Amino acid sequence: MKENEISIIPRPVELKNRDGYFTIDSRTSVFASKEAGKALNFFLRRIASSTGVNLRFGGEPADKSPVNSIILISEPAGSKNEEAYSLDVSEKNVVIKAGFSKGFLNGVSSLFQLMPADVWRSAPVSKFSWRIPSVFIDDCPRFKWRGMHLDAARYYMPKEFIRKFIDLLAIHKFNVLHWHLTDDQGWRIEIKKYPKLTKISSVRKETIAGHHSNRPRLFDGAPHGGFYSRDDVREIVAYADALDITVLPEIEMPGHTQAVLAAYPELGCTGGPYEVSTIWSIHEDIFCAGNEKVFSFLEDVLSEVMELFPGKYIHIGGDEAPKKRWEKCPKCQARMRKEKLADEHELQSWFIRKIEKFLNANDRRLIGWDEILEGGLAPNATVMSWRSEEGGIKALKAGHDVVFAPNQHTYFDYYQTSDQFAQPLCIGGYLPLENVYAYNPVPKGLSKSEHAHILGAQGQLWTEYMPTPKHVEFMAFPRMCALSEVLWSQEKSRDFKSFANSLERHLKRLDVMDVNYAKS
Ligand code: ACM
Numbered sequence: 001m002k003e004n005e006i007s008i009i010p011r012p013v014e015l016k017n018r019d020g021y022f023t024i025d026s027r028t029s030v031f032a033s034k035e036a037g038k039a040l041n042f043f044l045r046r047i048a049s050s051t052g053v054n055l056r057f058g059g060e061p062a063d064k065s066p067v068n069s070i071i072l073i074s075e076p077a078g079s080k081n082e083e084a085y086s087l088d089v090s091e092k093n094v095v096i097k098a099g100f101s102k103g104f105l106n107g108v109s110s111l112f113q114l115m116p117a118d119v120w121r122s123a124p125v126s127k128f129s130w131r132i133p134s135v136f137i138d139d140c141p142r143f144k145w146r147g148m149h150l151d152a153a154r155y156y157m158p159k160e161f162i163r164k165f166i167d168l169l170a171i172h173k174f175n176v177l178h179w180h181l182t183d184d185q186g187w188r189i190e191i192k193k194y195p196k197l198t199k200i201s202s203v204r205k206e207t208i209a210g211h212h213s214n215r216p217r218l219f220d221g222a223p224h225g226g227f228y229s230r231d232d233v234r235e236i237v238a239y240a241d242a243l244d245i246t247v248l249p250e251i252e253m254p255g256h257t258q259a260v261l262a263a264y265p266e267l268g269c270t271g272g273p274y275e276v277s278t279i280w281s282i283h284e285d286i287f288c289a290g291n292e293k294v295f296s297f298l299e300d301v302l303s304e305v306m307e308l309f310p311g312k313y314i315h316i317g318g319d320e321a322p323k324k325r326w327e328k329c330p331k332c333q334a335r336m337r338k339e340k341l342a343d344e345h346e347l348q349s350w351f352i353r354k355i356e357k358f359l360n361a362n363d364r365r366l367i368g369w370d371e372i373l374e375g376g377l378a379p380n381a382t383v384m385s386w387r388s389e390e391g392g393i394k395a396l397k398a399g400h401d402v403v404f405a406p407n408q409h410t411y412f413d414y415y416q417t418s419d420q421f422a423q424p425l426c427i428g429g430y431l432p433l434e435n436v437y438a439y440n441p442v443p444k445g446l447s448k449s450e451h452a453h454i455l456g457a458q459g460q461l462w463t464e465y466m467p468t469p470k471h472v473e474f475m476a477f478p479r480m481c482a483l484s485e486v487l488w489s490q491e492k493s494r495d496f497k498s499f500a501n502s503l504e505r506h507l508k509r510l511d512v513m514d515v516n517y518a519k520s
C-alpha cells in the first residue's frame with residue numbers, strides 16, 4: 001500500500017519504508033540549526049503558502065527531540081558530500097540531518113514529496129492535517145553539476161517565470177540555472193556603461209513566423225523586446241541563492257552577437273549597418289577579433305556581469321561563430337599575422353584565451369560550448385559538450401572539466417513524440433522521455449582520473465520556438481523530471497518503468513503548481 005504513496009523524483013539513494021505515519025498540522029513545531037536557515041525558510045514559506053498556517057519556530061534543536069515536530073539538525077560534516085542529507089520520518093517527529101545548507105534544502109525537497117500534492121498550492125487548503133508516511137532516507141547526488149539552461153534571449157521570459165522555474169529546479173534537486181542572456185535576436189541584461197544594449201539591442205522589430213527553413217519567409221510584424229534590469233538580476237540571483245542554486249550567466253562571443261552590433265556597429269568587421277536579427281539561424285556578423293574596442297567592450301560588460309553574478313563560472317558561449325567575416329577583414333588578418341596564428345580557428349582560440357585571462361585575473365572560471373576546442377582550448381577552460389559527447393571526451397582527455405549537454409539526450413527544444421504534427425512546431429530533432437532517462441553522462445573508455453573531471457550534465461531550453469513561459473513548461477516537463485534522475489540517482493537504481501510509475505503521481509504535483517507539462 002505504502003509503496004504506492006511514495007514517489008520521490010529524483011529517486012533517493014536509499015529509502016526504507018516503515019510502519020505508521022507522522023501527522024503535520026497547525027500544532028507542529030519546527031526546530032532548526034543555524035546551518036539549516038535557508039531550508040527552514042523554504043519549508044515555512046511553502047507551508048504558509050499552501051495552508052495559511054505559520055508553524056511555530058522553536059529555535060535550535062535541543063538534545064531531546066520533541067514530539068510533533070520537524071527537526072533540522074546539523075551533524076558533523078566530515079567527508080560527506082555537501083548536498084547529502086538523511087530524512088527520518090517516524091510517528092513521533094521528522095528529523096532531517098545534514099552537514100551543510102544544501103543538504104538541508106534537498107532534505108526538505110524530499111519531505112515535500114512525501115506530503116500530499118496540496119503542499120504545492122499557492123492558495124491555502126481549507127483543512128490542514130496531512131499524513132506523512134514513515135520512512136528513512138539516506139541520500140546524496142551522483143553528479144555535482146545538475147543544470148538547466150534557459151534561453152531568455154530568443155524570447156524574453158518574465159521575472160515571475162524565472163522565479164517559478166527556479167522553484168521547479170529546487171524541487172527536482174537541480175543546482176545550476178544557466179541563463180542564456182544574449183543572442184543575435186536580443187540582449188537581455190542591463191549594462192550601465194553601454195545603455196544602447198538595452199535601448200537598441202534588446203528589441204527586434206518583428207520575428208520570423210513558422211519554421212526558419214520555410215520559404216518564402218513570413219514575419220509576425222510585431223516588435224519583441226525586454227530586458228532584466230540590474231535590480232531584476234540581483235533579485236533573481238538572490239532568489240536562487242535562497243535555494244542554493246547558482247545562476248550561471250551566458251554572454252555570447254564572438255558569435256551570436258548581431259544584436260550587439262546593431263547598437264555598436266563599430267564592433268563588427270564590416271562596420272554595418274546591422275539590425276537586431278528577426279530570423280533563427282547562424283549569423284555571419286560577429287565581433288571583430290582585430291579591434292581593441294571589442295575587448296574593452298567585453299571586459300567592461302564582463303566586469304558588470306561579475307558584479308551581479310557571484311558564481312565561480314562565467315559562460316562565454318563560443319559556439320557557432322562563422323569565420324567568413326574574419327577571413328576578409330584587414331584588422332582580423334593583421335591580428336593573425338601579429339599573433340602568428342595559422343588560421344581563423346586559432347584566432348577564435350586566441351580570442352577566448354584573452355577573455356579567459358581576464359576572467360581568471362578576476363578569480364572566475366571560463367566555461368564555453370565545445371567549439372572553444374577548435375584552434376586550441378584555453379588552459380583553464382571548462383567545456384560544455386553539446387554537439388555530441390565527442391568534444392567533452394576530448395576535453396576530459398586533455399585534463400579539463402566537462403559538463404555534458406549533448407543534443408541527442410539533453411536538447412529539450414526537440415520533439416517529444418515521433419508524430420510531429422501532433423505537437424507544436426519545434427526546431428527539429430526527436431527526444432522522447434525514455435531517451436532522456438536513458439542518458440548516462442559517463443562515456444565509456446575513459447580512465448578514473450578522466451571521469452573525475454566530469455562535473456555533470458544539463459538540459460537545454462533554446463526558445464526559438466517557445467515564445468511563452470507556458471510553452472517552455474510544455475517542452476521542459478516531464479523531460480526535466482527524467483533528467484533529474486540521470487543527474488541525482490545512482491545508475492544501478494535507475495529503472496524507466498518505476499520512474500514512469502512515480503512520474504504519474506509526480507504529475508499531480510505539477511498540476512497543483514500549474515505546470516503545463518506535455519501529456520505525451
Ligand atoms: C548551441 O546549441 N548552439 C550551443
Ligand code: ZN
Pocket residue numbers: 268269287288289290291325326329330331332
Ligand atoms: Zn574583423
